[in-house]
Amino acid sequence: MTDHPGISAAARAAMADWLAQMKALDGASPATLEAYAGDVGRWLAFMAGHHGGGQGLAALASTSRSDLRAFMAHEQGRGVGARSLARRLSAVKSFTRWIADRSDTDATALLATRAPRHRPKLPRPLTQEGARAVLDEVATDAREDWIGARDMAVVTLLYGCGLRISEALGLTGADHPLPEVMRIIGKGGKERLVPVLPAARAAVARYAALCPFEISRDGALFRGARGGALSPRLVQLAMEKARARLGLPATATPHALRHSFATHLLSAGGDLRAIQELLGHSSLSTTQAYTAVDAARLAEVYARAHPRA
Known part of the structure; x- marks a missing residue:
């Protein structure tokens, strides 16, 4: 003020x-x-x-x-x-x-005054192939094996569980080993239950086994090179390097992996309400943006398959 x-x-x-x-x-x-x-x-x-x-x-x-x-x-x-x-x-x-x-x-x-109308930007998810490629690629440029395992574990949580980067980096040693269903505290202190895929549990377990620092119950699960809590910027940098090597667009960010999680679930027939709960959205209208993404992708596929003369 x-x-x-x-x-x-x-x-x-x-x-x-x-x-x-x-x-x-x-x-x-x-x-x-x-x-x-x-x-x-x-x-x-x-x-x-x-x-x-x-x-x-x-x-x-x-x-x-x-x-x-x-x-x-x-x-x-x-x-x-x-x-x-x-x-x-x-x-x-x-x-x-x-x-x-x-x-x-x-x-x-x-x-009674109304807000000006705006067209919300649609999420920009990766394709399923692109998401898998990022998970495979993100660890290849790390200077130490444990750092590569750490970066792969984080991005696997973003894509495999739909976590926000702040939620993944907010995990502590008390969360390890990851359970089959994890309780996440998201925006505004809202809690939700998130199933943890075996691949995500395995990626985090591998990182924990290689990490040179003691993982205490009260300390951050993911550590930086000097032992402190891992900075979101380092995850972003790892993603930037991976997408550059893969030729992916600038929209391939850590948060795009969360969008990809939701979009791919929807494409596979996932229920919109269930996806809302998994993402921790307070309003269904926020989650409904993914239906527009899915429809837009279908339209692109249709256009490629049936080009106009």
């Missing part, structure tokens, strides 16, 4: 209380809280400049739709895209609703 001048002390205090509630009651992650703090901070700073001074809580709760539209136009003028604008609007609405509930103010007009 220190980088947003002109905001009233009351508004700063209210935002701090609102963020604290989101953390305590809604389980919002640190990244979500940081993003919402930035969004609402920009909104409050804009309102201060727009009206020539910091706004009190009553004024903020009864903000007009024209004020909000002016803010959105201002942000668009700064080059902010539709997706980010939608998130900012969501943050402003949530904060305004919170203030209105506490000041007995009617915020209906502002809350």
Whole structure:
């Protein structure tokens, strides 16, 4: 908030209380809280400049739709895209609703404002052949066998279990040896059960057997070259080298392996609800993006098989 001048002390205090509630009651992650703090901070700073001074809580709760539209136009003028604008609007609405509930103010007009439409980017999964090639290739450039085994174990968890990279690197020695079904704590502290394929258990077991550092119950399972917790950047670098050798596009990232897990399950007849649970998505609409990916891939296959004259 220190980088947003002109905001009233009351508004700063209210935002701090609102963020604290989101953390305590809604389980919002640190990244979500940081993003919402930035969004609402920009909104409050804009309102201060727009009206020539910091706004009190009553004024903020009864903000007009024209004020909000002016803010959105201002942000668009700064080059902010539709997706980010939608998130900012969501943050402003949530904060305004919170203030209105506490000041007995009617915020209906502002809350009815709609976000600009945006076309969500579809996930860019690898083909099944590409995913297998990455798993085979990622260990070949490692300077030590245990590091190659480590990188292969991590990417196998991303593709074989649909884990986020933060979830894989968040595993500790207490998780080894991996069980047949693993409990994962994902975004917002949400827990889910994930089946662990024998190939993933074997890859992690091989890494653990070769790792030169003691794997304690409370310490990170995956270690860097000096024994500390493995950095996500090192996994990304291993993927970059592997995709360069394989001639894969820049979209072949660690997170693309998670997308590939979901898309390939769907292609094999997997149930959308079950895939939602495996990925830890709060909303089915997020998982439904993979149906569009699958349909797009089928269309490409059809076009190649039946080219137009």
